[in-house]
Amino acid sequence: MASADTAVARPPRVGFRPTLGGAGLARGAALLWISFIVLLPLAAVISRGFSDGLGHFFDAITDKEAVAAIKLTLISSAIVVAINAVMGTLIAWVLVRDEFRGKRLLNSIIDLPFALPTIVASLVLLALYGPNSPIGIHAAYTRVAVVMALLFVTLPFVIRAVQPVLMEVDREMEEAAASLGAPNHRIFRSILLPNLTPAIVAGCALAFARAIGEFGSLVLLTGNIPFKTQAASVYIFGRVQTSDYSGAAAVSVLLLAIAVGVLLAINFFALWRTRHQRA
Amino acid sequence: MPVGLIFYRTFEHGLSAPIEAITSSDGLHAFWLTIVCVGIAVPLNTIFGVITALVLVRQDFRGKSLVNAVIDVPFAISPVIIGLALFLVYAPRNSWFGGWLMDQGVQVIFSVPGMVLATIFVSLPFVVREVMPVLQEIGTDQEEAAETLGATPWQTFWRVTLPAIRWGVSYGVVLATARALGEFGAVSVVAGNISGQTQTLPLFVRSQFDNLNLAGAYAAGIVLAILAISVLFSMNLLQRRSARNAGGGDEDHELPGPGVFVPQPIEKEA
Numbered sequence: 001m002a003s004a005d006t007a008v009a010r011p012p013r014v015g016f017r018p019t020l021g022g023a024g025l026a027r028g029a030a031l032l033w034i035s036f037i038v039l040l041p042l043a044a045v046i047s048r049g050f051s052d053g054l055g056h057f058f059d060a061i062t063d064k065e066a067v068a069a070i071k072l073t074l075i076s077s078a079i080v081v082a083i084n085a086v087m088g089t090l091i092a093w094v095l096v097r098d099e100f101r102g103k104r105l106l107n108s109i110i111d112l113p114f115a116l117p118t119i120v121a122s123l124v125l126l127a128l129y130g131p132n133s134p135i136g137i138h139a140a141y142t143r144v145a146v147v148m149a150l151l152f153v154t155l156p157f158v159i160r161a162v163q164p165v166l167m168e169v170d171r172e173m174e175e176a177a178a179s180l181g182a183p184n185h186r187i188f189r190s191i192l193l194p195n196l197t198p199a200i201v202a203g204c205a206l207a208f209a210r211a212i213g214e215f216g217s218l219v220l221l222t223g224n225i226p227f228k229t230q231a232a233s234v235y236i237f238g239r240v241q242t243s244d245y246s247g248a249a250a251v252s253v254l255l256l257a258i259a260v261g262v263l264l265a266i267n268f269f270a271l272w273r274t275r276h277q278r279a
Numbered sequence: 280m281p282v283g284l285i286f287y288r289t290f291e292h293g294l295s296a297p298i299e300a301i302t303s304s305d306g307l308h309a310f311w312l313t314i315v316c317v318g319i320a321v322p323l324n325t326i327f328g329v330i331t332a333l334v335l336v337r338q339d340f341r342g343k344s345l346v347n348a349v350i351d352v353p354f355a356i357s358p359v360i361i362g363l364a365l366f367l368v369y370a371p372r373n374s375w376f377g378g379w380l381m382d383q384g385v386q387v388i389f390s391v392p393g394m395v396l397a398t399i400f401v402s403l404p405f406v407v408r409e410v411m412p413v414l415q416e417i418g419t420d421q422e423e424a425a426e427t428l429g430a431t432p433w434q435t436f437w438r439v440t441l442p443a444i445r446w447g448v449s450y451g452v453v454l455a456t457a458r459a460l461g462e463f464g465a466v467s468v469v470a471g472n473i474s475g476q477t478q479t480l481p482l483f484v485r486s487q488f489d490n491l492n493l494a495g496a497y498a499a500g501i502v503l504a505i506l507a508i509s510v511l512f513s514m515n516l517l518q519r520r521s522a523r524n525a526g527g528g529d530e531d532h533e534l535p536g537p538g539v540f541v542p543q544p545i546e547k548e549a
Contacts, residue, residue, distance in 0.1 A: 023338055030331040031346065037400055038352055041364030044375055048367050108515050115507040115514075117461025119481040120500045123488070127497075206355075213357025215464035216481070220488055233359040233464065240363055240468055245373065252360040259355045267348065 049253035060250035069235035077211035088158025118216025141223035149217040154207040161203030309483035320398035328406025336414040362468025389471035397465035406451035413447035446521035
């Protein structure tokens with residue numbers, strides 16, 4: 001690299017300040033903004049969750065209705081993530097490796113679940129699978145509907161995580177393996193999958209985090225029947241409506257812990273991978 | 280994939296739906312309020328997003344990786360929890376600051392400021408996350424050159440840095456707008472859903488649906504869907520433009536998909 005020679009003569013970059021009115025001011029503004037918008041409200045939830053003592057916190061999260069809602073959320077999210085891991089990788093594969101008409105269109109449709117407001121997603125899914133279903137599937141107000149709604153909103157995650165990695169994968173290795181007589185599934189397992197796994201895991205983690213917190217798309221579609229189709233976020237919403245803020249906060253803390261745990265896990269995974277590669 | 284069919288259904292319903300629902304005063308008010316929330320939240324997030332991205336990429340300080348992780352929080356947690364969180368800070372009673380603010384004559388919850396705060400919260404990560412990789416890629420060579428030639432930091436920012444990151448910023452703005460337009464969960468907790476007063480378009484859809492006014496719900500849904508499609512369209516346009524800018528429409532330079540922030544450790548200078 002040419003920059004290696006010049007780097008010696010260059011002043012250390014730490015003191016370089018390209019930001020508005022000095023580094024300190026910019027940093028202060030950024031930290032203040034994030035604290036005010038994100039950290040302060042989160043602190044309020046956590047403190048309210050424990051405000052009536054640990055005993056009350058455990059009572060709130062072991063409430064039968066709450067347990068049923070959390071269980072439903074976790075199980076459907078797990079199913080959704082598993083489906084996404086397989087289908088997402090497949091769709092990413094098709095989008096990267098195949099050439100066909102309408103590919104560009106398909107590629108932008110993938111982002112639709114992201115751009116479409118969740119309440120509208122709920123509305124159209126209800127039109128599709130509801131009582132007057134045009135295609136004869138009546139899934140609304142069942143647990144299947146929960147999974148379907150979650151599938152819809154989490155569609156882009158694995159695809160968009162895998163796509164760029166798949167683009168960069170060196171095809172020579174695959175071609176070499178093929179010329180040596182390796183069958184297709186073996187090439188996929190031994191060469192492609194190890195390269196794609198980090199991206200798939202990252203995509204799955206994001207999809208999981210999104211799925212356990214999903215609210216808007218479930219509201220109209222699932223009927224929100226307690227013990228049956230009521231997801232955790234809908235349960236929290238119900239608690240808020242009945243002014244049980246401590247109960248709502250307790251379940252929120254539990255969901256937060258799970259979401260943060262998932263995020264931390266992928267961060268460590270990414271960190272571990274970079275170390276692993278550099279070693 | 281049922282996506283195409285879904286759209287077909289929406290528009291099929293939409294064609295028969297009366298326009299009155301969206302042109303009613305409640306509908307128009309909801310539309311206007313949505314614009315207000317987006318109009319305040321997105322510019323604020325853009326300004327602070329660019330500053331935050333600059334700080335995270337160009338500065339080293341303790342707790343930097345923590346801040347980096349906090350940026351993703353709005354993305355990882357449930358909108359309902361975000362709403363509840365704002366409620367617990369600003370509600371008129373039983374909250375941290377709500378009572379005091381009420382005494383000052385400012386009502387946050389069940390009112391527009393709370394809805395704006397909720398919108399800011401949910402759309403916070405986008406600009407930061409789209410600008411950071413671009414900043415990392417362009418490096419500091421040009422900025423240093425500008426500084427050597429006597430440019431003030433302010434001039435350097437406007438003349439060198441901003442033009443270099445403009446596609447990243449625009450992409451982040453588009454994503455943030457998409458998220459802000461459609462936000463339902465967080466806003467519905469803090470809004471109280473008083474029709475004609477604290478109803479955004481997504482809340483309007485819900486209330487029309489609950490009132491069994493399906494035509495109205497679909498009509499408002501279509502307005503939102505059209506907004507979403509135009510967002511998609513501009514995303515595509517931006518992707519193509521930035522790809523062309525980065526050199527000959529090279530596929531590798533395409534911007535990442537929306538909301539997919541594969542966490543990457545911040546690059547440290549060797």
